[in-house]
Structures are given as C-alpha cells and as structure tokens.
Amino acid sequence: MRLPWQILSLHSAPVRWASSVPAGVVSFVPVCSSTDPQSRELLQDFVSRSTRLLVITGAGLSTESGIPDYRSEGVGLYARTDRRPMQHVEFLRSAKSRQRYWARNFVGWPQFSSHQPNSAHRVLQRWEERGKVHWLVTQNVDALHSKAGQKKLTELHGCAHRVMCLGCGGITAREELQKRFIALNPDWSVQAGGVAPDGDVFLEDEQVLHFRVPSCEECGGILKPEVTFFGDTVNKATVQFVHDRLAESDAVLVVGSSLQVYSGYRFLLAANDRKMPVAILNIGSTRADHLAQLKVSGRCGEVLSDIQPL
C-alpha cells in the first residue's frame, strides 16, 4: 500500500559550507546548497512514519570521513584524475596489473584503513539500536559502518578490509596481508600521491616493478581484495538476501549515493514495484530521483544529525 508521502521538489539558495568539518576532510565533499527547514521536516516525517527502514548508503556518506568518491562534480576521483578503478577482468588476467594494484594498495593502506566513521555513520548505528533501521545496505567498501558498530549490515560490494583467495575461497584480514607485504618488500618505499575510494594510490610503473606480491598461504592461489571490482557482478545470494530484507521493510532511505551503479539501483526498482515510499538524501541528482517521493539535497552527517528516530 502506498503511504501518503508528499511528492515535492525542494530548492534552496546555493551557499558554500562554512562548517565545523576538520581541515583536510571537507575537500572531498561536493559544494552543496544548504538544506532548507522544509526538507528537513519532510525527511523527519518520512523517518517517523517508517518502523522498518531499509537504508542504502554510498560513497557520499564517506566523503565526510575524508574518503573521495568517484563521481562527484569537481571533487570526485573521475573529475580530479584520469585514473579509473581496477576492472575485474584485468585483475584476473594480468599478473602485472595485480602487481600494480597491490603495490598502490599497499602504500595507501595505512591511510585508507585509518579513516573513522563520521556523524552520519553514527546516526545510522543509533537508529539501528533504536529499532528504526531494519537493515542497512552499503555500496562502500571502507568498513566505516562496521567500525561505527552497525550490525544489521550488508556490504554489497564487499569490504577492502578482507582479502579473498581466488583458488580456495579463503578469507583473511587485509591487515595480515600488510604484514606479509612488509616482510616480502623490506626495502620498498615510495611517495604516495593520493588515495582513491578503494584504497588505491597512484604510482609510476617504474616504482611497482620490484614490488613482490604474496599468494595464498593455504593453496598458493591469487589474492584479491574481497571487493566487487568494476565489471564483476554481485553475488546472487547477496542480492537475494537484500531483496528479502527489502520485502520485510516499509520504506527505503538512500543516503549519499547517486545510484549510478545497477547493483544498488535495482533495489530502488524493486521498492518501486512494491510501491514502497522512497526518500533520497544526496548532494546532486541521482539515477532514482524519479522513483523517490522525497529528495533532499544536503550533507549526510549534518542532515541526519537533525533527524530523530521517533
């Protein structure tokens, strides 16, 4: 049954953020209009009406923790560099590509793994504790939801903090692999040139030539981050699991995602088929705007902190 959510398009005057975000963090958050009181009120109403909320989050949530996203205008990785993320097929077929990938990932790891949840992650964790959030699905691989203590969580694209063996399927901690990298490459050091959303950094070919990549300790197989690379598909069982949680929910809230990737977008199509109310909180337009009853433009942490899970 479709609930009587208001259908509104909201506008407000564009202003730059004069915020309390620490220096060096705000640079990855796109410029955004301030969120007007009316949209906050409508979002509060949306959250209040739901008793089993399915939340879908994306890179826009983590920019406030200092992790750049791929697509944001001006500040996303695509806008700032000509680098593109690792393609699944390239990783599988080229030992040289894997060497380059892991060398960059090795250099970026200390910084990438040290990022901390921001106020948006903490708010969503509190909503779970209060019974407001039925399930949370994230497209992020940065582990910030689990660091914030989120339990009812599906990491749709995996997690960069885990490593998978392509031979035996064994899962190990990325932190352990870092120790093996250090042991295998005692004299190898480079200057990192910026961290990408998946923990990648930029190195010249010359620099990676002598980087040694370990294989699985159990079977000697190829090690890969337990992350869905571009060109790969999300595990069918995981997709079905999320569809099942969606079916148990009464509303969908998207936070910090443009939903450009189909793996997340499909759940908005499913919500639409089920005539479930949908609200989107994101800076800039999304692929699912036409499916949403409420669209709020604003920084996730700031807007969510004002919403009470009543």
Ligand SMILES: [Zn+2]
């Ligand atoms: Zn193995």
